[in-house]
Each structure stands twice: as structure tokens, then as C-alpha cells.
Amino acid sequence: xxxxxxLPMLLPIVVGVLLIFLRTYGRVQAWxxxxxxxxxxxxxVYLLHKVQTDGIFxxxxxxxxxxxxxxxxxxxxSVLLVLTSSIVTAICLSYALISTSKELQTMYFYPSxxxxxxxxNGSFLTGDLFNLFVCFEVMLLSSYVxxxxxxxxxxxxxxxxxxxxxxxxxxxxxxxxxxxxxxxGTLNMAHVAERVAEVGQTPLLTTISIVFLIVFSLKxxxxxxxxxxxxxxxxxxxxxxLFGALLTKVGIYALFRTFSLIFYHQPETTHLLIGIMAxxxxxxxxxxxxxxxxxxxxxxxxxxxAVGFILVGLAISTPASIEGSIxxxxxxxxxxxxxxxxxxTMITLSGTSKMAGMSGLMKNYPLLGxxxxxxxxxxAGIPPLSGFIGKVLISGAAIDSGSYVLLAxxxxxxxxxxxxxxxxxxxxxWGETIVSKEEQPPLRKxxxxxxxxxxxxxxxxxxxxEGMAPYVTDAAETLLNPGIYIDAVLGLIQ
Amino acid sequence: xxxxxxILKTVSKAVVLIILTFGIYLFFSGHNEPGGGxxxxxxIASAFVLMFLSYDSETVSGALPIDFKKLSALxxxxxxxxxxxxxxxxxxxxxxxxxxxxxxxxxxxELATVTVFEGGIALTVVGVVVNIILSISEDE
Numbered sequence: 250x251x252x253x254x255x256l257p258m259l260l261p262i263v264v265g266v267l268l269i270f271l272r273t274y275g276r277v278q279a280w281x282x283x284x285x286x287x288x289x290x291x292x293x294v295y296l297l298h299k300v301q302t303d304g305i306f307x308x309x310x311x312x313x314x315x316x317x318x319x320x321x322x323x324x325x326x327s328v329l330l331v332l333t334s335s336i337v338t339a340i341c342l343s344y345a346l347i348s349t350s351k352e353l354q355t356m357y358f359y360p361s362x363x364x365x366x367x368x369x370n371g372s373f374l375t376g377d378l379f380n381l382f383v384c385f386e387v388m389l390l391s392s393y394v395x396x397x398x399x400x401x402x403x404x405x406x407x408x409x410x411x412x413x414x415x416x417x418x419x420x421x422x423x424x425x426x427x428x429x430x431x432x433x434g435t436l437n438m439a440h441v442a443e444r445v446a447e448v449g450q451t452p453l454l455t456t457i458s459i460v461f462l463i464v465f466s467l468k469x470x471x472x473x474x475x476x477x478x479x480x481x482x483x484x485x486x487x488x489x490x491l492f493g494a495l496l497t498k499v500g501i502y503a504l505f506r507t508f509s510l511i512f513y514h515q516p517e518t519t520h521l522l523i524g525i526m527a528x529x530x531x532x533x534x535x536x537x538x539x540x541x542x543x544x545x546x547x548x549x550x551x552x553x554x555a556v557g558f559i560l561v562g563l564a565i566s567t568p569a570s571i572e573g574s575i576x577x578x579x580x581x582x583x584x585x586x587x588x589x590x591x592x593x594t595m596i597t598l599s600g601t602s603k604m605a606g607m608s609g610l611m612k613n614y615p616l617l618g619x620x621x622x623x624x625x626x627x628x629a630g631i632p633p634l635s636g637f638i639g640k641v642l643i644s645g646a647a648i649d650s651g652s653y654v655l656l657a658x659x660x661x662x663x664x665x666x667x668x669x670x671x672x673x674x675x676x677x678x679w680g681e682t683i684v685s686k687e688e689q690p691p692l693r694k695x696x697x698x699x700x701x702x703x704x705x706x707x708x709x710x711x712x713x714x715e716g717m718a719p720y721v722t723d724a725a726e727t728l729l730n731p732g733i734y735i736d737a738v739l740g741l742i743q
Numbered sequence: 744x745x746x747x748x749x750i751l752k753t754v755s756k757a758v759v760l761i762i763l764t765f766g767i768y769l770f771f772s773g774h775n776e777p778g779g780g781x782x783x784x785x786x787i788a789s790a791f792v793l794m795f796l797s798y799d800s801e802t803v804s805g806a807l808p809i810d811f812k813k814l815s816a817l818x819x820x821x822x823x824x825x826x827x828x829x830x831x832x833x834x835x836x837x838x839x840x841x842x843x844x845x846x847x848x849x850x851x852x853e854l855a856t857v858t859v860f861e862g863g864i865a866l867t868v869v870g871v872v873v874n875i876i877l878s879i880s881e882d883e
Binding site for chain 1: 812813816820834836837838
């Protein structure tokens with residue numbers, strides 16, 4: 250038992266509630282929420298080290314032992330994601346502090362972001378499937394608020410689609426939970442895993458797992474991503490950066506958790522299906538990324554490509570591929586936040602999101618241009634940036650397991666990522682400078698600092714891969730040996 | 744709307760009291776019987792909604808100077824505090840405890856910390872429900 254485990258979810262909620270009472274003080278709210286996210290990051294670092302020394306540990310809420318109570322479980326995989334999302338959120342919030350209008354800041358923007366991150370962290374940490382549903386809902390409700398804040402016509406139109414698709418998928422989630430509870434009589438993840446292993450994954454359980462697959466794919470944007478480009482490209486910059494960095498990742502986490510811990514007995518059905526869906530996602534995302542002229546839509550389609558790429562690792566499910574997926578997942582949180590912040594800054598500067606309206610930004614804003622260049626290389630997987638190691642590991646694993654179709658699509662998608670962003674880079678930053686330096690709106694002081702912090706982070710992750718390796722290896726080992734997780738949760742009782 | 748709704752107004756004056764009593768009864772009975780913070784909160788909220796329906800919102804807001812947004816935040820805070828408090832006494836998050844006390848009028852009474860948690864939930868439910876109804880009705 251260690252109460253620190255609940256803090257990554259509890260702290261944002263308590264601070265968020267307190268901020269509601271400070272509604273009119275926009276800047277104070279920003280500073281407090283940034284500070285709370287930094288504290289959360291610090292706690293996650295401590296938790297990560299504790300997992301390495303003491304192994305997986307859990308917190309039983311109210312002292313109710315599993316499988317009867319609800320619990321939070323810390324393993325390397327979940328804590329790594331909590332750490333990354335807390336850092337990325339802190340940086341996005343500092344961008345909001347510098348750039349966002351006062352009107353937005355005082356309309357419960359910061360409390361909503363904190364509730365969103367509470368839901369995200371809770372989803373990563375929880376060890377109970379129904380609690381996962383609750384944390385998803387906390388996250389989704391805050392994302393509905395964030396999506397509609399700002400009140401433009403386009404946002405409301407996209408919000409209607411987003412809300413309705415998510416309500417449908419939440420309903421599917423409930424149905425799947427009911428089926429699973431009816432079949433195995435428990436919702437504690439470790440307990441479910443144990444019982445599924447005991448009775449064998451019958452066709453009925455495989456069918457239930459496919460309902461879960463559909464639910465999580467809707468959240469992750471795996472094949473069922475039709476809602477994603479619209480809703481990720483309409484809200485204010487900071488919101489879309491947070492969405493692009495965090496929301497799909499929670500769905501991906503849930504897929505990894507359920508299909509490595511619980512439903513891993515029939516890979517010829519479930520993992521094959523995941524592989525096919527990942528392949529189609531890669532194709533669809535790549536086509537989308539080069540088809541549009543709106544740079545926000547291009548960025549949103551890049552999110553889709555990354556989802557497909559990460560799930561190639563799950564479809565293959567060897568130690569190397571899972572490690573690659575974890576590296577890529579962490580990299581993608583940082584790089585997508587960076588991409589959306591840069592794209593947002595470009596739109597603020599030029600007043601349009603169409604590529605045709607921008608040209609020669611490099612002359613007036615060299616720092617912005619080169620940050621974009623680094624992001625592009627990082628997303629394409631050029632060493633020594635953070636995207637490289639994940640791509641190498643997943644590609645290597647694909648060769649070892651003979652999944653040449655997935656290999657080809659994964660590598661082709663990297664080229665499409667590079668091409669789509671290179672097109673933006675060439676059209677928007679190079680070319681003739683349309684407006685002279687005097688006429689260009691000045692870049693607000695300090696706007697680029699958060700972006701530079703993220704650039705440093707992507708370089709740092711790339712160069713510091715060696716330092717991260719023990720944590721990621723441990724995370725992959727836990728994912729591939731469900732026994733470790735089950736023992737840690739249920740061990741003391743049986 | 745200028746309907747002469749004197750009957751509605753008179754009846755609701757009495758009914759609001761009954762609903763509030765019932766809501767508070769449900770809230771406390773929830774400890775061992777059906778009821779609890781969520782249901783009690785919903786019933787109490789319905790009393791507020793009835794007041795807003797039968798009188799105009801200015802009158803009610805004047806008589807009840809409550810910011811329902813802050814009320815729901817306060818409720819969440821209260822529930823969280825009842826969960827956090829045991830962490831300082833070496834218990835797990837959300838641990839609850841109870842004891843029997845001799846109170847002057849009630850005699851031997853069971854007092855449980857879970858009531859604080861439930862109270863927080865009730866406040867949140869009241870705040871959220873009334874807030875939703877008011878937001879919808881404020882549309883021009």
C-alpha cells in the first residue's frame with residue numbers, strides 16, 4: 250500500500266476544483282496548474298524508481314483487497330506514460346499561459362485541462378476494468394468541455410460529431426463490460442486475466458474481446474478514425490495539442506493492456522485483426538496526410554499514422570516490438586504536442602490554416618522554422634531524435650517474425666510522414682516572403698519557449714535512450730508475462 | 744408568460760418543504776438502507792427545480808444566493824477531503840471509519856466518516872442538476 254500512487258489522479262482533481270473558486274484570476278490559475286503538473290511529474294519519477302526496486306505495487310482504495318475492491322496498480326508501462334503525459338501537459342499549459350486569450354483562460358479552461366489529465370492518469374493507473382470506464386468518462390467529459398470552449402461555429406459542428414461518437418463507444422464499452430462480467434464474474438483486470446487463462450479463451454470470450462477491440466479502437470483512432478481529423482483540428486491550439494498528445498494514447502494503452510494481459514490466448518484471431526486494422530490505419534492516415542492543404546488537418550492525420558504504427562508493435566507482440574511500441578508511444582506524446590503547438594503558432598502568425606496562404610515564414614521566424622524542421626525529422630524517425638529507436642525496434646521485430654506486409658507499410662508510412670511535413674515545410678517556410686518583416690504580426694514574447702522545451706525533450710529522449718532502456722525493458726517484460734502483473738495484484742491473497 | 748399560476752405557487756410552497764424533508768431523510772437512510780448521497784441529492788435538486796419553475800429565476804436567486812457552480816465544486820472538494828484525510832492516519836485513500844457516540848438528544852448514535860463523503864456527493868449532484876436546468880432555461 251502506498252498512497253502516493255493515487256496522487257497523479259487526485260492532485261489534478263483537487264487543484265482543478267480549487268481553481269474553480271479562482272475563476273477570474275487567469276494567470277494565477279495557470280501558474281498553479283503548471284506547478285501541480287510538475288509535482289505530479291516528480292511523484293511519477295519517484296513511483297517509476299520504486300517500481301524498479303520493489304516491483305509492481307498497488308493501492309487498494311479504502312483497504313478493500315482485490316478482487317473485491319477497486320485498486321490502482323503501478324507497473325513500469327503505466328508509470329512511464331503517466332510521467333510523459335504530466336510533463337507534456339505542464340509544457341502545453343505554459344504555452345496556454347503565454348498565448349491564450351484572457352477570455353478562454355477564465356472560462357474554466359485550466360480546471361478542464363486538469364480534470365482531463367486526471368482521467369488520463371487514472372486510466373493508465375487503474376487495475377479495474379469498470380474503473381477504467383469511469384476514468385475514460387472523466388477524460389471524455391473534460392474533452393467535451395475543452396472542445397467547445399472558444400465557441401466557433403466549426404468547433405460546435407465537430408463537437409456534435411465527437412460527442413455522439415464517444416457516447417456510442419462508451420455504450421459499447423458498457424455492453425462489453427456487462428458481457429465480460431457475465432462470462433467471468435469479475436472486473437478486476439488481474440482476476441479476469443487469471444480466470445480467462447484458467448478456462449481458456451473460448452470463442453465467446455474472443456467475441457467479447459473483439460467488442461473491447463472496437464471500443465478502444467474508436468478511442469485510439471485505430472481504423473475507426475473518421476471522427477479524429479475534424480475534431481482535433483478545430484479547437485484552440487493548446488487544446489488540440491493536448492488532444493493529439495494524450496487522448497488517442499489512452500485508447501492505445503487500453504488496447505495494449507487488455508490484449509497483452511487478458512486476451513492473449515488467441516493471437517491468430519485478435520492479434521491478426523489488430524494487424525489488419527493497423528495496416529489499414531497506416532494506409533488511410535498516409536493518404537490523408539498528403540491529400541489536404543490545411544496544415545491542421547495534415548497534423549491530425551499524422552496522429553492517425555502514429556496510432557497505426559504503434560499498434561503494428563502489438564500485432565507482432567515480440568519483446569522487441571513491444572519495447573519499440575513503448576518507445577514510440579512516449580516519443581509520439583512529445584512530438585505530437587510539439588507538432589500541434591508549432592502548427593498553431595504558424596496559423597496565429599499568418600492568420601490562415603491553408604498552405605497557400607503562407608510562404609517564406611523562415612525569413613522572419615527562423616527559430617520557428619528550425620523547430621518545425623527538427624519535429625519533422627523526429628516524426629520521420631531520423632537518428633538521433635526520439636522517433637528513431639521505436640521505428641528500428643518495430644521494424645526489426647517485423648523482419649524477425651516475418652510480417653513483411655506490416656514492415657513495408659510501416660516504413661512507407663514514415664516516408665509519407667516525411668513527405669507530408671516536408672510539403673508544409675517547403676511551402677510555408679521557404680519560398681518568397683509575402684509580407685515584409687514590419688507587416689508580419691510580431692511573435693508574442695516567449696511563445697516559442699514551450700516549443701523549444703519540447704524540442705529539447707525529443708532530442709533528449711533520442712540521446713538518452715540508453716538511460717530509459719531499463720524502464721522500457723521492464724515495462725515490455727511485464728506486458729509479455731502477465732503472470733508478473735497477476736502475482737503482484739492477487740499474490741498476497743492466494 | 745403571464746398565466747395566473749397562483750395554485751402552482753401555493754402548492755409548491757408546501758411541496759418544496761416535503762420534498763426537502765424526504766431528500767434529507769433519503770440521504771441519511773442511505774447508510775444502511777436504500778438511499779444515499781446521490782439519490783438524496785437528486786431529490787433535493789428537484790425541490791430547487793420546482794422553485795425555479797413556479798417562480799421566476801430572479802426571485803429564487805434573490806432568496807437563495809447560492810452559486811450552483813461553486814456548490815458542486817465544494818461538494819467534490821468535500822468528498823475528496825474525506826478520502827484524503829485517512830491518508831494522514833496511515834490508512835489507504837478513501838478508507839472510512841465509524842464509531843458509536845452518546846449524543847445528548849439522540850442517545851447512542853453511529854457516526855461514520857462516510858457521511859462526509861456522501862454529503863459531498865449530495866452537494867455535487869444538487870449543484871450539477873440545478874446548473875444544467877438553469878443553463879438550458881437561460882437560452883434566449
